[in-house]
Amino acid sequence: MYEGKTVLLVLQGGRWLLQGHDVQVVSTDNDSRAASRMVAGQLEMALSADPTPPPTPGAVVRHHYNFFNRETDVQQAVTDLLARVKADGQLHVLLDEADFDSSAVHGPRLTTLVARLAESVPGLHLWAAGVRHDAIPPSLRPEPLTVPLRCAPSVLREVQTAVDRYQGLVHNYSDSGVPAPGDGLRVIRLSHHGNAHRGRWPVECQQCGKEVAAELLRLGVGSGGSSLPNYRDVFIITRSSELQDDIEDDAGRVTSRASGVVRGLRDEGLPVCVLGNQDVIHNTARCERDHKDVAVAATDRVTVTRYDYVQGLERRVVVMLPGRHKVNEGRSDDDFDTIDRLYAISRCTTQLVMVDVPPVTTATSTAT
Ligand SMILES: [Zn+2]
The missing domain is CATH 3.40.50.300 (P-loop containing nucleotide triphosphate hydrolases)
Structure with a gap:
């Protein structure tokens, strides 16, 4: 089934890659694993299809955890992702099927991950899809409109x-x-x-x-x-x-x-x-x-x-x-x-x- 929100992640990730940023595609449980694999695969295809690739495009890096079964995976994810922060303080992360629902087992764990990254990474660019409107962690905010880039x-x-x-x-x-x-x-x-x-x-x-x-x-x-x-x-x-x-x-x-x-x-x-x-x-x-x-x-x-x-x-x-x-x-x-x-x-x-x-x-x- 076609999913528009996943396409949005792919479009944003593709843009980061073309700008030379590495893109961390993170799945935090088995449910989001397939979606994340698809995002990563589409990013790699989009990059290889570019007729005029940039001299130094970014790379796609996949991470898989199981927050549902292992609470220790939260700390592992924080450690792994902080190790990927660039010298300029930037980190680019895509999370598909990100369910922050506090009544589910892994919702609070996912919220912890995002909060830890937001505290520690000054240049955090994190896009999450599949987020319920009533369960958005406070550290997530609209990002794409804060910098005008090249607009006249x-x-x-x-x-x-x-x-x-x-x-x-x-x-x-x-x-x-x-x-x-x-x-x-x-x-x-x-x-x-x-x-x-x-x-x-x-x-x-x-x-x-x-x-x-x-x-x-x-x-x-x-x-x-x-x-x-x-x-x-x-x-x-x-x-x-x-x-x-x-x-x-x-x-x-x-x-x-x-x-x-x-x-x-x-x-x-x-x-x-x-x-x-x-x-x-x-x-x-x-x-x-x-x-x-x-x-x-x-x-x-x-x-x-x-x-x-x-x-x-x-x-x-x-x-x-x-x-x-x-x-x-x-x-x-x-x-x-x-x-x-x-x-x-x-x-x-x-x-x-x-x-x-x-x-x-x-x-x-x-x-x-
Ligand atoms: Zn007309």
Whole structure:
């Protein structure tokens, strides 16, 4: 069965490897052993698939313990992992199937491990998946948004709006010590509005696809110029649950057509890779391949994706498509705008393109 959260660990781990960091993949009981093996295996594959590998990529190191049967394994894990801390104080750890539930035998032991690492390692980067929302140890906190890395200030200003709104919940950007590449380019705004546009949201709209494609081509995307972006440098990101590629049955017949925006992009000749909810459900094998491919930008294609599939990744050009989330849960438009800014716009390093949607005058904005 395909697991999105494991993919997120793989994407983040892949990024660390490409930056030259060793990645410690830790399983703490027999239940998490298979998941950890898969994470480690996918990381190694992603690294070997990279057409332009860095000169000194990191290594994947697997650790297996049995916290369930042996309490002494906790100290052993602390010792082993502290031995892996680099001279600059950094340690990169992935924990899949991390159940901190205090009513289970090994939950408190896992909490102890994370707390000991957090105390002892100043540069601890630890990502855990499979964590229950009501059992998150206090030493775990949102990490990926604290350092802006290479984002241009013009992009950061858009993200900052959301950080300000969520003061206290999201960590503010810290000074990364890395000079930003100028102020970046002016944010480009397109509009899902006018005669040829169809549907409530840009994701459904073929015309929006065509206009986004035209804008990308105008920016020189894929034209081959040495300083210009390639197709692989572009993310088109949405929170919409409705994004999908053609869905095919076992005989290869299309049972449900690709979203309008995807068809519009292809009409203009852009090579496109799509990662939507329905693709993950119906085209599992292709999606697994594409996820790995996108993690290392192996193939020169524009990626159209749900925001949650590209956490930890960045691209020079990001196109933001507002969309409807299936589960609205009474969230306000501001909440959704915040999600867009934190999870989509923050993926952009240089050129941001926003597709604006005219406000609704009826109750359709709260439909599911
Ligand atoms: Zn449109």
